[in-house]
Amino acid sequence: MQVHLHNPKRDLEVPGPVRVRDLVKRLGLNRESVLVIRGDSLVTGDSTLDDGDEIEIRPVISGG
């Protein structure tokens, strides 16, 4: 699957299937600091992502 990340913007190819919470952990991110979006839909930590999915990992922390 294609995984799009921000700050800095970059794309990764990750093999599926993988659970959302495991993907976030594997990327060294904190579950409280990101949303995981498949296509244009949010997915929960227990959801399974598959090959062919288009995933955005969106940061939610702002510093203002």
Next chain:
Amino acid sequence: MNNCKRCGAAAVIDVRRHRAAFCADCFQHHCREQVRRTIESHKMIARGERPLVAISGGKDSLAIWDILLDLGYDADGVYLGLGITDYSDTSRDFAERYAEQRGAKLHVVDLPTEHGFGIPDAAKATKRVPCSACGLSKRHLLNQAALDGGYDVLVTGHNLDDEAAVLFGNVLQWHTDYLARQRPVLPATDGFARRVKPLIRISERETAAYCVLKRIDYIVEECPMAAGNRHLRYKETLNDLEERSPGTKAVFYLQFLDKMLPLLESVAEEERQLVGTCTRCGAPSTAEVCAFCKLVERAAPEPISDSGR
């Protein structure tokens, strides 16, 4: 946790501190209810009052504006241009686009146009971090916009994470004066509009999720001036704790409101006694000249004797 706590449908968002997951509709209902209860319990906005919402183009301010409109408040917005090059232009676009889509009124105040400098100039002139001049300018100019427009209350998008991080910083340094002021409602006083924070029970992960689910476009990129600031580090530290013990941030902040703020009332009263009036612009100030007028003096390209109040 894959089914909605409220209706049993497939969930799209988990909120670990509530040990719950929600479908899209029930999550939006949950956010509106959290805001409605916060407004009521803290007597933030009475029915019939006109709120002005401080809009940055980010998720929090657009979420609270959207929720207030959905709850039936006659809420207008105010966008403050801070002169942070492309970032300010882009964030203004998001603010204007939302206002247009909702048919809501958005005022625009532009710091470079009205005062001759932007935040990067201010940071250079004062040799301090940009966030310091930014916070100072926002407090002054947004308050002014609320007073000038005759609004009853200024609403900001400070969320649970913002408040917990500020509290963490104030506790680390035992800033008792700042702690005494860290309230969800700052009542109106002479020269200050009432200021309220209706998102204190909602985390920023939840405000971002709310925007995604309501298809509200907002600026995702972080302000280039804020990268690596202390506030972000405090948020990361608190989120490390939250990941291991969901609910930590809410207990830390909400218990501060219940248990500590009442004990700091005498400190707050002492602070209130110190407030006078700025001799240049007439805004409330503890010094002869307020911090914003001093900033204008240092950062504007030419001396300005009247800050434009």
